[in-house]
Amino acid sequence: MAETPRNTTGLVAAAIVLIVLGILALMGMGLLWPMFVLVPGFILLGAAMSRPPATAGLAVPGMLITGTGALLFVQNLTGYWESWSYAWTLYGAFLGLGLIMTGRLGSDESLQNIGRGFLFFSLIAFAVVSFFMEILIGINGGMGMGLWPFLLIGVGGFLLLRSLAGKHVLAGKPNRRQGEALFTGPVVYGSRRSTRLTTPDSEAKSTESARQE
Numbered sequence: 512m513a514e515t516p517r518n519t520t521g522l523v524a525a526a527i528v529l530i531v532l533g534i535l536a537l538m539g540m541g542l543l544w545p546m547f548v549l550v551p552g553f554i555l556l557g558a559a560m561s562r563p564p565a566t567a568g569l570a571v572p573g574m575l576i577t578g579t580g581a582l583l584f585v586q587n588l589t590g591y592w593e594s595w596s597y598a599w600t601l602y603g604a605f606l607g608l609g610l611i612m613t614g615r616l617g618s619d620e621s622l623q624n625i626g627r628g629f630l631f632f633s634l635i636a637f638a639v640v641s642f643f644m645e646i647l648i649g650i651n652g653g654m655g656m657g658l659w660p661f662l663l664i665g666v667g668g669f670l671l672l673r674s675l676a677g678k679h680v681l682a683g684k685p686n687r688r689q690g691e692a693l694f695t696g697p698v699v700y701g702s703r704r705s706t707r708l709t710t711p712d713s714e715a716k717s718t719e720s721a722r723q724e
Contacts, residue, residue: 528553545584552577559616573626574609575602593650597640603633 555573559566578601586592610626613619644650 528588542584542587545580545587549577549580559612563616564618570612570616571606572689574612575605578602578608589704596650597637597644598600600633600636600640603629606633607633614710642654687706 552573552575555569556577559569559573581597582601586594586598607626607629610629611623612626613624614622614624
């Protein structure tokens with residue numbers, strides 16, 4: 512019997528998992544333990560895609576756990592545990608990816624937009640905090656305090672230019688002279704009462720009633 516595309520995809524995924532586990536086993540148990548965090552995350556992600564939209568909500572915890580496992584795997588592989596000082600900012604990205612996946616599985620565009628917002632701001636925060644920790648503070652023997660004077664000069668120069676630009680804009684605006692009218696356009700006078708249409712007949716009746724009085 513011919514295999515369906517779903518069965519073929521499942522076999523390919525199982526084969527990839529087995530190959531990765533085999534490679535990690537050869538590398539040693541010391542590098543394998545983050546898989547105990549990654550695998551449950553993969554299971555939750557697979558469960559989220561199993562019967563959407565009922566199971567779509569599992570994508571958020573699945574992505575958070577998978578992201579944690581990925582961070583642990585990279586840090587365990589490199590031995591650079593100091594990166595936790597800024598790697599925590601990526602949890603907003605993990606949450607955003609989970610919301611995007613949930614929105615796609617549930618056909619919820621608003622949820623996807625919220626997830627994209629979390630992803631964007633989390634990546635910006637990661638870039639800023641990692642630059643601060645790695646370059647300015649130098650947690651791994653970077654430039655450290657050497658850049659602090661340049662940072663102070665740059666921030667001070669930016670504030671000075673902003674202040675001067677604000678004064679220039681205010682100086683360029685014409686001042687209103689005392690007694691000058693705020694509005695010089697045409698003035699239209701009207702009545703609150705609606706205008707009543709007059710016809711020759713109604714005008715004749717009005718004239719006749721006035722004579723009788």
